[in-house]
Amino acid sequence: MELQILDSKTKQKLCTLERISSNTTIDSIKEIYQRKFPNYYPERQSFKSSPKGKLLKGSETLSELNLGAEGVLYFKDLGPQVGWSTVFYCEYTGPLFVYLLFYFRLPYIYDSKFAFTSSPDDVVHLAAICHSFHYMKRVLETKFVHRFSHGTMPIKNLFRNCSYYWSFAAWMAYYINHPLYTPATFGTMQICSGLAVFVLCELGNLSIHLAFRSLRPSGSTQRKIPTATGNPFTLLFNFVSCPNYTYEFGSWVGFAVMTQTLPVFIFAFVGFGQMAIWALAKHRNYKKEFSNYPRSRKAILPIVL
Amino acid sequence: MTAPQTTRKQSPIAQAWLIMYNVAMTAGWLVIGLGIVNHFYKHRTHKGLYRQVEKQLLFFQTAAIFEIIHAATGIVRSNVMLTTMQVFSRVGIVWGVIQPVAQVHNTEGIPMLMVAWTITEIIRYLYYTFMLLGTTPYIVVWLRYSLFTVLYPLGVSGELLSIYNSLKPVRDSQMYSLFLPNQLNFSIDYHIVLIGTIPFYFIFFPQLYFHMFAQRKKALGLGPPPSPKKTN
Numbered sequence: 001m002e003l004q005i006l007d008s009k010t011k012q013k014l015c016t017l018e019r020i021s022s023n024t025t026i027d028s029i030k031e032i033y034q035r036k037f038p039n040y041y042p043e044r045q046s047f048k049s050s051p052k053g054k055l056l057k058g059s060e061t062l063s064e065l066n067l068g069a070e071g072v073l074y075f076k077d078l079g080p081q082v083g084w085s086t087v088f089y090c091e092y093t094g095p096l097f098v099y100l101l102f103y104f105r106l107p108y109i110y111d112s113k114f115a116f117t118s119s120p121d122d123v124v125h126l127a128a129i130c131h132s133f134h135y136m137k138r139v140l141e142t143k144f145v146h147r148f149s150h151g152t153m154p155i156k157n158l159f160r161n162c163s164y165y166w167s168f169a170a171w172m173a174y175y176i177n178h179p180l181y182t183p184a185t186f187g188t189m190q191i192c193s194g195l196a197v198f199v200l201c202e203l204g205n206l207s208i209h210l211a212f213r214s215l216r217p218s219g220s221t222q223r224k225i226p227t228a229t230g231n232p233f234t235l236l237f238n239f240v241s242c243p244n245y246t247y248e249f250g251s252w253v254g255f256a257v258m259t260q261t262l263p264v265f266i267f268a269f270v271g272f273g274q275m276a277i278w279a280l281a282k283h284r285n286y287k288k289e290f291s292n293y294p295r296s297r298k299a300i301l302p303i304v305l
Numbered sequence: 306m307t308a309p310q311t312t313r314k315q316s317p318i319a320q321a322w323l324i325m326y327n328v329a330m331t332a333g334w335l336v337i338g339l340g341i342v343n344h345f346y347k348h349r350t351h352k353g354l355y356r357q358v359e360k361q362l363l364f365f366q367t368a369a370i371f372e373i374i375h376a377a378t379g380i381v382r383s384n385v386m387l388t389t390m391q392v393f394s395r396v397g398i399v400w401g402v403i404q405p406v407a408q409v410h411n412t413e414g415i416p417m418l419m420v421a422w423t424i425t426e427i428i429r430y431l432y433y434t435f436m437l438l439g440t441t442p443y444i445v446v447w448l449r450y451s452l453f454t455v456l457y458p459l460g461v462s463g464e465l466l467s468i469y470n471s472l473k474p475v476r477d478s479q480m481y482s483l484f485l486p487n488q489l490n491f492s493i494d495y496h497i498v499l500i501g502t503i504p505f506y507f508i509f510f511p512q513l514y515f516h517m518f519a520q521r522k523k524a525l526g527l528g529p530p531p532s533p534k535k536t537n
Contacts, residue, residue, distance in 0.1 A: 175492075180485035262491035 001062070001071055005033065008051045008074035020062065020071075027058040029073070043081040043152040048074045081152035088142040091161045095169035096135045102173035103128045114179045121183045123191050127176050127259050130198055131169075134251065137202065145209050147216055168267045175261050184260045194258025201250035207233035208244040225290050238294075239302035241283040245275035246300055276300050319380040324437045326371060331430040333365035338423045341416075351416035355403065358419065366399050366422075395422070398464050402499070405481075408474040409467050417463030421456040428452065450521040457517065461510055468499055475499060 003017040015036055017029070030042035046055045049065050051074050062071060103124075107115040119125070175181065184190035211234045215224050226241070228234045236243035252268035276299070283299035298305055340358040345351075355362075369392045375381035376388040398418075403409055432449045435441040475481075481495035521527070 175485075175490045178485060178490070182486045182488055182490055185488055260488065260490060262489040 001067075003029070003062070003067075003071045003073060005047075005073050005075050008048055008076045011051065011074075014075055022063040023061045025058065026056045026060050029062075030058070033075075040077065041081075044078045046076045046078050048076065050074065078154060080155040082155045082158050083152055084148045084150060085142055087153060087158050087161060088146075089139065090158060091165045092135050092138040092142065094162055094166040096132055096139075098166055098169045099128065099131050099135075099173040102170070102177040105177060105179075109174070110179055117179070119177065119179075119181065121181065123183050123259065124176060124181060126191070126195065127255070130195070130255055130258070131173070134202065134255075137206065141206070141209055145206075145213050147213060147218070168263075168270075171263045172261060172267060175263055176259050182260070184258070190260070191258050194254045194256070197254030198251050198258060199254075201247040201254060204233040204236065204247035205244050205251065207231045208236070208247060211237070212244070223289065225286065225293060236302070238297070240279070240298050240300055241286055242275070242279040242300050245272075245279050246302075248275065249300075272300075276305060280305075315380065320437065323375070323380065324434065326375075327430045327434040327437065330365060330368065331427060331434060333361060333368070334423055334426040334430065337361045337365065337419075338427060341419055341423060351413065352411040354419065355410040355415050359404070362419075363399065363404065365426075366395055369395060397502075398467065401481075402464075402467055402471045406471040406474050409471045412467065412470040414463040414466030414468075414470060418460050418467065419463070421460030421463060424452060425456050425460065446524055450517075450524045453517050453521075457514055458510075461506060465503065465506055468503060472496060472499060 001020055001022060003020045005014045005017065006012065007014055015033075017032055020029070020032075026047055027042070029047065030045045033045055034040055034042055048055060049067065053074075055076075056065070056073075065071075067073070102109060105114050105117055184194075211226060211229050211231065214229070215226055226237050228237045233247075234243070236246060240246055249268060249272045252264065252271060256264035256268055279300035283297075287293045337358050340361065341354065344354050344357045372381070372383070373385065373389050373392055376383040376385045403415070409415065428445065428448045432441065432445050435445055476496040479495075481493075481498075483489070483491060483493050485492050
């Protein structure tokens, strides 16, 4: 069959593809399209069967779409794309460096007489270790643990995400490493409990990430109902769909209590807000996809949300 | 100025509430307007103007928060985010810059923003009232979509001038500020926050101003007539 490709916004004809068999997939169409327009790598192409319809999946074939003998597909440019891994590496290594700039009290951040000095408070050193551990863990998870179901995202997400992580890291680091920093009101007890919560939640978060990885066979994008494994941290699956987010929130609350720093609390809650939105969507998808999805499970906070 | 309110399938209670709200707001800003006119007639100076109208201004400008609720509950068809930003910026200026900083009360920005806001709001609430009642005299539509060309820059200038005049008193008094060391390990310098709001005026004003011109073209029917639907 002959396939016309129109722009989904302007409806202008972009090109005609000839001699396309009806069992050709959208993925193959994208490769053919790239041969005609080399700048448009497949990740930035999207096709729809109607101008305002849904984006078509790569595995769908033309015959499934009922296009008829003279088929029309609508093309939308998704804009320059960047890989998920790339975005994660950038957004997570930034905070590692940024925090240390403040920890080592580089010049011009604080009063010049404090440049390259070290804090007398143990908790400040502990905080630097925890913060660095958190982001190092994230970088390593990106390399070795996570399996992404999408390959790319629009490049402006890179700038937006990096701004978020890097700015918050700077904001928190500024106060924790400030020469006028005030340690926890309730002293060692508060610092230790905050630290304990942080460590447990870091382990919990890692456990969930590992559980997600073993849930999905390598190279596939198949989805299954997540359940508790032998690791006790994964028991949280019995209560929420996204215990990784629950643990993440817990880590930052622990860190906030340990450092008794308002910007850390704010970061924890802003992060929670975003993760709650993601968790609610994932939870809704799970319930739609699996009719036998456990009904007592919530999205992100046991019993509550 | 948000998109005109439309009454779709309105509950009669919602409609009644909106009519009462808009009538009350029209009346309130008229009272403020009369207060301004009266003050200038008697004293021929902008000094003392704010003190004269302060109570009514605080009340009726703050009452605009209801409009956020109207948009959020859907009884008014307006974008919630946009409405929130507009109301907060007004309420912010009133409670954050003018009311707490006495040194600003007799500065030049005050009569500028008072005149701009008062005329704008009287016409805006009058316009909404008529829309709710079903018939809107063309003069009201024309005024609403024409006076902004002068009043919007006037109001923005008055606001910027007031913020500028508040900077030194705020810095000297350290009001609304928190400094280290403290148990929250947090600091905020209100003086810097105020300076930080100034660029946003320059970022948003052109967009909003030209958006109003586009709205004007549509509301007054000045654009090219809509093209007839293409038949193939």
